[in-house]
Amino acid sequence: MALLVEKTSSGREYKVKDMSQADFGRLEIELAEVEMPGLMACRTEFGPSQPFKGARITGSLHMTIQTAVLIETLTALGAEVRWCSCNIFSTQDHAAAAIARDSAAGVKAEEEFEKTGKLPDPNSTDNTEFQLVLGLIRDGLKVDPRRYRKMKERLVGVSEETTTGVKRLYQMQASGTLLFPAINVNDAVTKSKFDNLYGCRHSLPDGLMRATDVMIAGKVGVVCGYGDVGKGCAAALKQAGCRVIVTEIDPICALQALMEGIPVLTLEDVLSEADIFVTTTGNKDIIMVDHMRKMKNNAIVCNIGHFDNEIDMLGLETFPGVKRITIKPQTDRWVFPDTKTGIIILAEGRLMNLGCATGHPSFVMSCSFTNQVIAQLELWNERSTGKYEKKVYVLPKHLDEKVAALHLDKLGAKLTKLSPSQAEYISVPVEGPYKPAHYRY
Amino acid sequence: MALLVEKTSSGREYKVKDMSQADFGRLEIELAEVEMPGLMACRTEFGPSQPFKGARITGSLHMTIQTAVLIETLTALGAEVRWCSCNIFSTQDHAAAAIARDSAAGVKAEEEFEKTGKLPDPNSTDNTEFQLVLGLIRDGLKVDPRRYRKMKERLVGVSEETTTGVKRLYQMQASGTLLFPAINVNDAVTKSKFDNLYGCRHSLPDGLMRATDVMIAGKVGVVCGYGDVGKGCAAALKQAGCRVIVTEIDPICALQALMEGIPVLTLEDVLSEADIFVTTTGNKDIIMVDHMRKMKNNAIVCNIGHFDNEIDMLGLETFPGVKRITIKPQTDRWVFPDTKTGIIILAEGRLMNLGCATGHPSFVMSCSFTNQVIAQLELWNERSTGKYEKKVYVLPKHLDEKVAALHLDKLGAKLTKLSPSQAEYISVPVEGPYKPAHYRY
């Protein structure tokens, strides 16, 4: 989510497909509001003082019902909001990082153009999405050779909530190409340990069921990666009666899987016995076309981690003689010519919980998005104080705890209060924060 | 599923809404076939000998993809099949029992008409559905006053697979109104302990997620009834991170819930704290409008057990000033005039897993439907031998075990074989059946 002090280019304006759905959307938004106590509390707490007065906020996130509640919350706090939704070339897993990168690329291209007159070449990259970005920059350069630099100057900061997006921001920080302060929302505990874990525990079976109606009980499921997303996916499958196998590169995560009764093997070990494959790694080249050829007939292959390059979609699409049969949108059966067996690919290899279901449920998104609002408030309020340099920051723990606290009432929870002598005994303030920075939860 | 030796009345012919969906249906049927090894094994084993040659089978079951695979299996075995699907006034939970009852009602009405000239009066019952049945009988009587008795004579037998339908058959047996042999498929272990339990464990969260996208984790869910269906529902909610409470009348089932860590309370105890209410009882008047008025705003109320009279839909619909807001089909918010709070009713109080999702998945339906095929084969093969009287029968245990055995390969299981001396030691045949009739599994 990027905070801009000026209007974005018209090419990024928000467009909806079918305005007749507005009433339905409004009803769903109203239901979601009841499930998003953190965002509603922000409206109550901050709405009256209009802290975002004058701020222009541009978001790049899956345009779901939950995102709509976020947008309306930002608006309620005084912001002028623009949003760009998913398109066919974007899984949007990287959200604002894309904007950040595009801005950086744009600035770099303008400087290069100014010096050498050379335009960016879309063919210089394999990444289809980045080809588009370079094309846009190239065309923009012809119109206004200082556009990205003007945009950069007006950019107050960025808050980013995906694991992958954050990784890119840290890489930009390390290489000195980060042009503005960034708040890493992903690593708020109330984001990574909730949205990534419990969100996926909810939305993986949701996506599987909507896409395939397959009985999960009795099947063998392989979860590639046992990070927060993988933990949520493995838990969901296991609880549904699936025999789960995990693949991992990290011995610590592997040992965690084992302690939960989940075997850790390599993908090659289980290709011929598994029914469901889920990638959650945030890496590329996890399930290759040569893996897919060895799978059982109608094995389901899907990705809930990151880009569609976790699964070798390119290898599959270009496999000689392969036949694609679309069962329904986002559910394709790909049949190999030699064996006549097919595998079922969900959401074309993109995020299956968004492609085949409706993403994460409102309650857990309320945690993530309350962090976003708080991060944006922080960036905006401190825009002139110099508090934030062109670095990546995480939210302070007391704000993390506050986000959690805003979600307890809805679930009927009652917290215990520390007495002063207890607080002193464990050396924390009575009102928190209660844990050291390195605490893992 | 009723086995008729003559064509059914034209009013019951199979009609589809939209033939353009046929290709999509065929693709889904092909996927389902891979998940229904029991039915496919029946085709392989019995197909060549065409045992149903000459049999006309009429079915009354939810017209799902799985049902289609059943119909094509019966056809592959030589039967001429007619099917009546769901309509708006039928939850079809009672399947063939409805046919059986309608036939019985029809025969009784004809005899009454012959004696007294009196026509059945649809207004003599509260049950909307039975009003329709009486209307049909009344109109039929004017055309052919012996139609139901002719139908009855041609009826070889009925196989029934729902808990409620079977209960009605036993009542008819007890009262002497059962007009033909019936096989109770519901109480096959491979039906009641699989479809009812594991089917609902799958389809309850599926229906909840498709209808409301609600986050189940963290919520309080009330499951009314802890029979097989209730056990499946409670397990599903619990595993998804919901705090489950059960209501029960039966102390044994109550104690089972407690042993699983689930509190047993009355509905009144938990009205104001629960978020999700699910009825699974097979009884009526479980959640009344007075209960609903005391619920939290946006509490979800749904039924996966039986008729829509588990939930007091009539009381809700006729509550003065209540307002119905349809979020989307099968998902309605009902707002009470005094409190302005609303509750969300799924599938209009009918079976929410069928109304909001796609019912039970193929694999578990394969167990149920393989029992159906075997039961129908048994009734047809023995139609002239007098083996089956006008009573309710259960399938012999070796057939139950056979149904299970047909589903093991698909899941990669390997059975252990008894040695002759082991078989003798526990006094069972080497090839089974392995358990006494009263064994509970």
Added chain:
Amino acid sequence: MALLVEKTSSGREYKVKDMSQADFGRLEIELAEVEMPGLMACRTEFGPSQPFKGARITGSLHMTIQTAVLIETLTALGAEVRWCSCNIFSTQDHAAAAIARDSAAGVKAEEEFEKTGKLPDPNSTDNTEFQLVLGLIRDGLKVDPRRYRKMKERLVGVSEETTTGVKRLYQMQASGTLLFPAINVNDAVTKSKFDNLYGCRHSLPDGLMRATDVMIAGKVGVVCGYGDVGKGCAAALKQAGCRVIVTEIDPICALQALMEGIPVLTLEDVLSEADIFVTTTGNKDIIMVDHMRKMKNNAIVCNIGHFDNEIDMLGLETFPGVKRITIKPQTDRWVFPDTKTGIIILAEGRLMNLGCATGHPSFVMSCSFTNQVIAQLELWNERSTGKYEKKVYVLPKHLDEKVAALHLDKLGAKLTKLSPSQAEYISVPVEGPYKPAHYRY
């Protein structure tokens, strides 16, 4: 538990090892009473009328704290009670069935002796325990050649609570050698679905931890048999983070395991990868010495099902060169001479939950033993009415439900009451019983 009208032979009198432990025992009994609400309710309900006045009850069951509460309950109801506890040659898994069989054997031997003068020969059987029985009968015959027949005449009936014991009673009924009425307590729902299932879920890990302190998480555990006992064991291991594999002969039970996410394989498939082996089958020759030789070093082998012949202890003890190292009582490491690897046998192959831990906890035993008290009351009250023939009976369902009901208050549960119209709708009495006889729970 056998109900005798006369004093038992002096050889069966109750003897304790160490009277100094009496105070400790009394304290533990007092704790157990709080956990055994069913037995305490029997004292309250039946104590005042002394219904067992004049009855002599002989029991044969593991002499645990819980059994002491049972004995004191029978005494509180007016009975004169004798008990025989476990000895080294008895796993007592068969409880009163042993008495029943011994009586039958005794009667048969006396009749044979009367006709032919032939004495029973202990060497005619392989079963060490039955050799002792035959020896006792032989010696008794010399003293009083009508003793067993006199005993038989005074025997009012037997109530039996183990799966195996009941199986023997049914065999005796089938072969016409059952000399008195018997009540099958094992197949009360409140016994088999609680004691067998939840009792073992508790006591298997208890026994494993006390005997070996092994970390269950991360290990591979094999449960032979997936009946009620096996289901409890598999659940316990799985929940502790163990990867569980089940072996089964029965396809229905196998399919149940699969639906719970547990693979079903043969013992041979998993010998070299498993860490813990548990037999629960009620059969013999499950784990043979040839299996044990192929196991990993320090694999744990134990039995919670039945006699020590589930595990081939004879084959192990007589294996050439095998070396037994007793770690502590009931925990032995057996080292094979060729591989130098050892396996750990618990409780010498007998019931590990009794040998290595303290058996099942009080609460679940209260269910089982309340059934025993009710069964004994029924036999005694109806001793002269001819209600019970020389057959095996199960308790009527309303008593089964009563046993459950007596255990709800302790757990804070509240039952829902059926309204008369609801009861009529589902055709059950308002006060129960609520389920048909074939209901499986």
Added chain:
Amino acid sequence: MALLVEKTSSGREYKVKDMSQADFGRLEIELAEVEMPGLMACRTEFGPSQPFKGARITGSLHMTIQTAVLIETLTALGAEVRWCSCNIFSTQDHAAAAIARDSAAGVKAEEEFEKTGKLPDPNSTDNTEFQLVLGLIRDGLKVDPRRYRKMKERLVGVSEETTTGVKRLYQMQASGTLLFPAINVNDAVTKSKFDNLYGCRHSLPDGLMRATDVMIAGKVGVVCGYGDVGKGCAAALKQAGCRVIVTEIDPICALQALMEGIPVLTLEDVLSEADIFVTTTGNKDIIMVDHMRKMKNNAIVCNIGHFDNEIDMLGLETFPGVKRITIKPQTDRWVFPDTKTGIIILAEGRLMNLGCATGHPSFVMSCSFTNQVIAQLELWNERSTGKYEKKVYVLPKHLDEKVAALHLDKLGAKLTKLSPSQAEYISVPVEGPYKPAHYRY
């Protein structure tokens, strides 16, 4: 664990109660070695080079079988090891931190004594244990007024593995009283996320069962604190069929409990309905005598977190008229005079898993202790390089990952290897470490 360059005082020498148990201990040690692959791998890797040659290591940890394997590992690497075991005034939860604090206290007392001649006064503290320490220092001062300062000079460093001990070290660092480098082993992922979590998940039910034989299923259990220890305890109880309630001060941990389906309430809310209370907080004054008076008869109260002051043992012991009945060692029933109801206190309020059972199992202790060995090696190897100042350090992540890796083979796990292009894509080395420092697992 403190690393000394000189022999410790004779008062700390290792003494065993009963040498006749040595053979039994040796057999258990041999079993444990098979379960402690990390320690055995250290012997293999480091044993030949004898890196601890010349090092004197003093440990202060519960003297369990697992500790014995640790000691023998340190010895195998060349160290001269002294160990002080638990005594009645020490729960040893703070392990080496106690030594560290005692040294600090000793040094401070000597300096004070040198300046003012004032001796430390045991009556200046409420803490019984610290009274003893002050007494020892006072007596030592009379003999050698520079003893602690000499000890301090020889102290190379300390490695500490408990949450509480580490907290004290950080406090000493903050206040400038830390006299030597310390390695915080507790916050190694392979310690806190394994020992604390999975160790307690194992040992809580173990302790409960050994101490009370109580049936956990069906009961209501309260876990005070939902940190790593509390998470393990709550999981264990829940899986055993207990209804678990958590109390928390930290909203983030509270929200985690809720997402797992566990209600969060205050202790006061649940006093009268719970059966089992477990403190896991690391704080004091959690369950006070006024809480205990309101509990159900025979409620079980125990501590697995920290000192016995989590439970108000002093308040209980001094409650007027309270009566203590020892059921067996470490299991006491305390009866209040007014209500005549009693509560059951385990292990006198000290760590119940050590007092009533045998602590954590070998496998998980192998993770913790392998960290200890690595930490001690690091301190010793770097003792003269100045790498470590008088601060608290955590082990670098690659060592953490190494500890995990050493435990995978035993559980049959196979890791996936990153390809160089994958490693580059996610910006990590092919051989790890794979996660950023702030990653929470």
